[in-house]
Amino acid sequence: MKERILEVRGLNVDYGMGPESVRAVRDVDLTLHRGEVLGLAGESGSGKSTLAYGMTRLLPPPGIVAGGEVIYHLDDGTTVDLLRIRDADLRRLRWSEIAIVFQGAINSLNPVQRISTQLVDVLKAHSASTPRARLDRARELLTLVGIASDRLNSYPHQLSGGMRQRVMIAMALALEPRVVIMDEPTTALDVVVQRQILRTLVDLRERLGFSVVFITHDLSLLVEFSDRIAIMYAGQVVEEAASADLYRTPLHPYSDGLLQSFPALKGPKRELSGIAGSPPDLRMMPSGCPFHPRCARAMDVCGQQTPVLGQSRAGRSVACWLHPVSVG
Amino acid sequence: MSYLLKRLGFYLLTVWAAVTINFFVPRMIPGDPVQALITKQRGQMTSEAVRSLYVLFGLDKDESLASQYFSYLGQLLRGDLGMSFTFFPSPVADVIGDGLPWTVGLVGITTVIGFFLGTAAGALVGWRRGTWADSLIPVTTFVSSIPYFWLGLVAIALLTGPGSFFPASGAYEIGLVPNWDWQFIGSTVQHGLLPGLTILVSSVSGWILSMRNMMVTVSSDDYVTVAHAKGLPERRVMLAYAARNALLPNVSGFALALGFIVGGTLLVEIVFSYPGLGLQLFQAVGAKDYPLLQGIFLIITLSVLLANLLADVAYLALDPRTRREG
Amino acid sequence: MRSNPKALTGLVALGFFVLLAVVGPWLAPFDPSMRSNDLLQPPSPSHWFGTTHLGQDIFSQVLVGTRSVVFVGAVAGLVATVLSVLVGVSAGYLSGSAGEGLSALSNVFLVIPALPLIVIITSSLPETSNLTIALVIGLTAWAWNARVLRAQTLSLRRRDYVEAARANGESTWRIILFEIMPNLTAVIASGFVGTVLFAVISEITLAFIGVSDAGGWNWGTVLYWAQSQQALTQGAWWWFVPAGLAIALLGTALSLVNFGIDEYVNPRLRTRSSTRGVRMRVGFTPVLAKESS
Numbered sequence: 001m002k003e004r005i006l007e008v009r010g011l012n013v014d015y016g017m018g019p020e021s022v023r024a025v026r027d028v029d030l031t032l033h034r035g036e037v038l039g040l041a042g043e044s045g046s047g048k049s050t051l052a053y054g055m056t057r058l059l060p061p062p063g064i065v066a067g068g069e070v071i072y073h074l075d076d077g078t079t080v081d082l083l084r085i086r087d088a089d090l091r092r093l094r095w096s097e098i099a100i101v102f103q104g105a106i107n108s109l110n111p112v113q114r115i116s117t118q119l120v121d122v123l124k125a126h127s128a129s130t131p132r133a134r135l136d137r138a139r140e141l142l143t144l145v146g147i148a149s150d151r152l153n154s155y156p157h158q159l160s161g162g163m164r165q166r167v168m169i170a171m172a173l174a175l176e177p178r179v180v181i182m183d184e185p186t187t188a189l190d191v192v193v194q195r196q197i198l199r200t201l202v203d204l205r206e207r208l209g210f211s212v213v214f215i216t217h218d219l220s221l222l223v224e225f226s227d228r229i230a231i232m233y234a235g236q237v238v239e240e241a242a243s244a245d246l247y248r249t250p251l252h253p254y255s256d257g258l259l260q261s262f263p264a265l266k267g268p269k270r271e272l273s274g275i276a277g278s279p280p281d282l283r284m285m286p287s288g289c290p291f292h293p294r295c296a297r298a299m300d301v302c303g304q305q306t307p308v309l310g311q312s313r314a315g316r317s318v319a320c321w322l323h324p325v326s327v328g
Numbered sequence: 329m330s331y332l333l334k335r336l337g338f339y340l341l342t343v344w345a346a347v348t349i350n351f352f353v354p355r356m357i358p359g360d361p362v363q364a365l366i367t368k369q370r371g372q373m374t375s376e377a378v379r380s381l382y383v384l385f386g387l388d389k390d391e392s393l394a395s396q397y398f399s400y401l402g403q404l405l406r407g408d409l410g411m412s413f414t415f416f417p418s419p420v421a422d423v424i425g426d427g428l429p430w431t432v433g434l435v436g437i438t439t440v441i442g443f444f445l446g447t448a449a450g451a452l453v454g455w456r457r458g459t460w461a462d463s464l465i466p467v468t469t470f471v472s473s474i475p476y477f478w479l480g481l482v483a484i485a486l487l488t489g490p491g492s493f494f495p496a497s498g499a500y501e502i503g504l505v506p507n508w509d510w511q512f513i514g515s516t517v518q519h520g521l522l523p524g525l526t527i528l529v530s531s532v533s534g535w536i537l538s539m540r541n542m543m544v545t546v547s548s549d550d551y552v553t554v555a556h557a558k559g560l561p562e563r564r565v566m567l568a569y570a571a572r573n574a575l576l577p578n579v580s581g582f583a584l585a586l587g588f589i590v591g592g593t594l595l596v597e598i599v600f601s602y603p604g605l606g607l608q609l610f611q612a613v614g615a616k617d618y619p620l621l622q623g624i625f626l627i628i629t630l631s632v633l634l635a636n637l638l639a640d641v642a643y644l645a646l647d648p649r650t651r652r653e654g
Numbered sequence: 655m656r657s658n659p660k661a662l663t664g665l666v667a668l669g670f671f672v673l674l675a676v677v678g679p680w681l682a683p684f685d686p687s688m689r690s691n692d693l694l695q696p697p698s699p700s701h702w703f704g705t706t707h708l709g710q711d712i713f714s715q716v717l718v719g720t721r722s723v724v725f726v727g728a729v730a731g732l733v734a735t736v737l738s739v740l741v742g743v744s745a746g747y748l749s750g751s752a753g754e755g756l757s758a759l760s761n762v763f764l765v766i767p768a769l770p771l772i773v774i775i776t777s778s779l780p781e782t783s784n785l786t787i788a789l790v791i792g793l794t795a796w797a798w799n800a801r802v803l804r805a806q807t808l809s810l811r812r813r814d815y816v817e818a819a820r821a822n823g824e825s826t827w828r829i830i831l832f833e834i835m836p837n838l839t840a841v842i843a844s845g846f847v848g849t850v851l852f853a854v855i856s857e858i859t860l861a862f863i864g865v866s867d868a869g870g871w872n873w874g875t876v877l878y879w880a881q882s883q884q885a886l887t888q889g890a891w892w893w894f895v896p897a898g899l900a901i902a903l904l905g906t907a908l909s910l911v912n913f914g915i916d917e918y919v920n921p922r923l924r925t926r927s928s929t930r931g932v933r934m935r936v937g938f939t940p941v942l943a944k945e946s947s
């Protein structure tokens with residue numbers, strides 16, 4: 001078993017408090033190992049971003065973390081719970097250990113400051129170095145993601161969308177973090193640029209060896225790019241498996257549906273079918289399995305009892321009555 | 329650069345509009361105000377002064393409107409704003425020249441200080457949302473609803489009087505001759521303090537409210553969250569990311585609001601008998617001194633436009649997106 | 655409304671002033687201009703707000719004056735709002751030079767200092783009454799809202815459903831009335847409230863410098879007499895305090911209504927109930943204690 005670096009346990013995230021609150025992430029367990037790429041997939045609104053920002057405590061109001069633990073394993077073997085440490089400690093961990101590339105890089109850059117300032121900012125906050133060295137490092141980072149270093153003095157509005165996204169990736173790697181969370185880093189870009197950036201990323205990861213949580217609703221991308229995949233539906237993880245296994249034999253009908261929704265990039269062509277219906281309203285969740293109203297293979301039990309994520313007989317993690325959890 | 333040129337063009341348009349308003353408004357005045365003045369002065373007026381007043385009031389009935397308009401423009405370009413009725417026989421330009429420095433000194437300085445103080449405080453209050461700082465909002469709302477001049481009245485009632493450090497009226501000790509010695513400067517500062525504070529208190533609250541709202545709005549923008557994710561020190565996130573961006577609409581708001589603010593602040597001069605344009609405006613209204621009224625209106629408009637231009641330059645320096653390089 | 659305590663408080667206070675405007679003159683215990691022998695008396699049971707140098711009852715002056723204040727505020731607010739909708743929406747909807755021209759017009763009116771402009775116009779008018787004052791204020795104070803409305807209309811015009819309506823060949827009037835205007839309601843309402851506030855302050859300011867309805871009373875006229883009769887040096891605080899407080903209260907009520915509308919339009923501004931002592935904070939999402947829910 002590989003070394004664990006980040007463990008999410010029983011995480012609940014709400015929007016709002018009191019009677020009007022909705023639970024956007026429900027009882028999520030997730031483990032990230034050192035050096036691995038963990039894919040997180042699900043339809044729009046399934047709670048992927050909420051999970052990512054909730055576990056790093058970056059969710060803007062009215063988001064609230066309602067419970068759970070997020071254990072981070074430090075290099076020296078000790079662990080910390082990100083949800084319980086002091087603000088100052090969390091601030092120190094941020095970016096130096098866990099960096100994030102946000103959904104929509106267009107708005108991730110401060111519009112009134114130069115790229116250089118924003119890159120140097122991180123270096124200044126986390127390390128003692130000379131201004132000269134910081135500027136050199138900033139230049140080096142830009143080259144790393146394939147941007148000419150003379151762009152350092154540009155303002156965000158002078159860069160294209162793809163360039164901004166690259167700048168954000170460069171920024172994420174500035175402190176050589178152990179974990180990089182990427183929330184749909186390429187969705188807003190056209191396919192060619194998307195491919196280029198992904199290639200750069202794969203490259204960099206091999207060289208620098210960080211772990212990645214890669215969020216997307218494009219499952220075919222994940223199959224190609226990640227080691228393991230977790231599928232989210234209505235705020236819950238419904239299946240988790242090695243990406244090859246998931247691609248070959250998806251156990252959860254939802255995973256199956258997701259796979260059918262995208263053309264496979266390689267291998268035999270499949271028919272695109274997608275999933276009928278739309279995700280449930282978080283305020284009025286169906287009883288039992290949240291997916292059963294849309295599930296073609298729903299049974300009586302699905303509407304009555306909620307399946308929990310566990311090892312099924314096939315030795316895989318899935319929350320579905322079709323694959324009962326092995327006891328013990 | 330082209331941005332500034334466009335703004336300059338706009339200001340010229342505004343000046344033209346103000347001048348044109350000034351040309352047409354006096355034509356609504358009933359009767360012949362100039363004749364009344366001539367009678368009062370019993371022929372002490374030169375024929376030249378009379379003619380200039382006739383141009384100003386559009387009483388040259390023989391001329392066409394167009395030629396009236398052009399002789400009016402020509403007169404303005406020569407700096408001739410007519411003859412003041414109240415301060416007869418001083419020309420309006422001289423009267424305004426006496427008042428303007430006091431107004432610029434008092435209203436100008438305090439308005440700018442008020443903007444900076446209010447913006448800084450508003451940034452803090454907006455950043456500390458959800459804490460005790462929120463309780464400042466009802467107070468500032470109440471204060472910003474009070475007319476400036478009434479606050480001045482209250483200040484005079486509470487803080488001046490026999491034995492008080494604050495004089496209740498004037499811009500300097502009676503008997504002093506305006507010059508640049510310490511005694512005079514000290515007296516000026518002492519007299520300016522209370523009216524200045526009055527303007528400050530009422531204008532600051534408006535800026536606090538608007539900056540707070542901008543700060544709250546900007547704080548949930550993505551780049552602020554990114555700044556937090558970067559683990560930057562709180563001060564840095566607040567100043568370089570949130571406040572720096574929230575400042576932009578506040579600066580353009582400052583430019584736009586100047587026209588409104590100036591009106592309120594001029595009134596403070598009346599309450600404190602401070603010898604600036606506001607007090608002159610008051611005297612002009614009371615004495616139906618139309619040439620002085622119009623002159624003051626023109627000068628205030630020009631000053632506001634100049635301040636606007638400065639605010640534009642500031643905005644240009646603050647927002648890289650308005651700068652067009654190449 | 656119930657979820658918006660600010661707006662509710664503001665509306666209640668506003669309703670109170672409107673009520674006073676209607677019934678004030680009947681409630682007033684004295685004729686506000688009537689002289690008596692109680693010269694410059696401090697507040698007493700017979701004269702709640704004291705008396706002036708002529709023995710006039712200040713309480714009655716403030717009560718009677720409410721009507722003029724509310725009238726000028728409402729009329730000026732209406733005139734300015736109608737103008738701002740006409741200019742702002744057309745400027746935003748029309749493309750090309752017509753739109754640009756209207757937008758330049760409102761910017762010109764915006765930077766020309768409002769109060770001096772109102773002063774020179776009202777003091778040049780053959781007669782000043784509440785109506786002319788209200789009209790002058792209304793005709794000069796529309797620019798701010800026109801600007802806001804133009805920006806809103808511009809962004810609405812690019813929305814899908816408006817584009818679709820245009821592609822369907824719907825008439826411009828139909829699109830403006832049924833697709834655009836409903837989305838501007840909150841902005842227009844907030845503009846109206848803001849203009850009323852501005853008009854009230856302007857009317858009082860005008861009265862304070864001596865331009866007011868001949869023979870009528872408003873809170874500014876009370877202050878004008880207080881100032882010109884040196885109420886301050888005589889220690890007659892009761893002469894100017896009630897009118898000033900009335901202005902501040904009315905102003906606060908209007909501002910509160912506007913805050914309510916702002917929060918409705920911009921949800922980010924809503925003050926969130928910090929129930930159970932949880933403080934919402936950008937950058938550090940609150941974490942509930944382990945046991946609760």
Ligand SMILES: Nc1ncnc2c1ncn2[C@@H]1O[C@H](COP(=O)(O)OP(=O)(O)OP(=O)(O)O)[C@@H](O)[C@H]1O
Nearest residue numbers: 015024043044045046047048049050051062217282
């Ligand atoms: N501020 C909010 N208030 C209430 N509910 C919210 C809020 N923000 C998000 N939600 C709800 O939370 C759920 C999860 O949203 P989230 O943004 O995490 O989805 P996602 O999986 O990242 O989707 P996408 O692929 O579109 O990015 C959605 O159902 C959404 O409606």
Ligand SMILES: [Mg+2]
Nearest residue numbers: 048049050103
């Ligand atoms: Mg998302």
